[in-house]
Amino acid sequence: MAASAELAGGGVREAAGTVEERVLEPGAAPFGNFPHYSRFHPPEQRLRLLPPELLRRLFPPEGPEKRAILGLDVGCNSGDLSVALYKHFLSLRDGETCSDALGDLRLLCCDIDPVLVARAEKECPFPDALTFVTLDFMNQRTRKALLSSFLSQFGRSVFDIGFCMSVTMWIHLNHGDRGLREFLAHLASLCRYLLVEPQPWKCYRAAARRLRKLGLHDFDHFQSLTIRGDMAGQIGQILTQEHGMELVCCFGNTSWDRSLLLFRAKP
Template sequence: MEYRNNDPGAVQYGNFINYYKFNNAGQRVKLLPPDVWLTSEDIESKETYLALDVGCNAGNLTQLLYTFLNKCLGVPRNRETKILGIDIDADLVKRAEVGNEYPQNVSYSNLDIMDSEGFEHVKKYLRQNNRKTFDAVCCFSVTMWIHLNHGDEGLQQFLQKLSDISELLVVEPQPWKCYQTAVRRMKRAGDEFPLFADLQWRTNVENTIQDFLENNLGRKKIFECLPTRWQRRICFYR
């Protein structure tokens, strides 16, 4: 776990050690709609529903997402759900593995999806399940950290990668005020995000992400949840 000047809020990749103490996973899941996870063509399918949780932290939300999807898809439709949770922080992944209540259906991997080797691991998981894409890829409050560490081009590459391996893409982007808070924390801890000053996707970053997904990647937004307690929008794109 790497944070600066003994400040657990000053982290480079959003890998907060106590994230779910101040961002309740259960409240997040309560906002999720039960009826957007399948297309009309997939309603009768009995194939395993495969999901990816990018930036899973200690797995709290991943576990609840599994039970939520299992309730939506498994009980009424007799459909198995499997989720892969990934995170850049090895310590958080270890905690997720220790607390995993569903090891047959939920697994975790420590990797950086922006790294070619890490992305290949994700694609290997797909191949092991005889699939080319996930039914759903979830990216809860991760885009800002990709953006701060990899710049505009890096965020675009990230969204392209997720779009390439997903049928349904679920994105919860952080608004610009969150960027400013993250930058201030790092500065107080004596560090910085070197690419921050050069970002062109700035104050309207949420809308810019949506425009990129729709206009550049051919996605269509089919649902938007009510804002979370942190005033973030969970958006669903097919």
């Protein structure tokens, strides 16, 4: 995860110039940081639902100088989806390095797992446009310092768009109902638009079941969660009723039955 998204179970560790595969089972990753996440949830499944011209519609260029579009990707894992989103929205094909369609698109991509972040940095084909950082998004002090530092480079106080793809469940399981509400509040205050892919409740049960099968301690908050059931609806309700956002569009569901929901902060 990222800042609290797909995080802990396996991965690749750089050590003395060698690459060592972790041996933990995926179910042992209580934060969802699966080492090869894109193999079973490929970026293409999300991209096929998102219009390539989406950012052009949301942020049409104003004046002769194109304003940089700033994006925040929370729970970037090893960066496969971050890179795919960048290429998709700029209509980039392999071998291309830039596009005039949007002007400058800059993404700050964060994840709680330093191993996955290191891999993302190493393999990123667009290091000038995508910045990968290790961040526990629920740590207010480090979050504020890091995000403010990035935004200040562009004279901004908020991001144009945030991406929160299959992250909400891991925040919820590890920080409870209150943590989920705080997480969504932070995102709503940081982003003009927010694209969210909530995990359905069946994924919560599956994650808890994997831990039990491995003989590991259950998620601390799983049994006490009162926000449950229709998680896409619940998260949408929190964002719209508690944090002043409005639902712009539902782009449909991925093949693994997760909705892609676009929210906008009200003026």
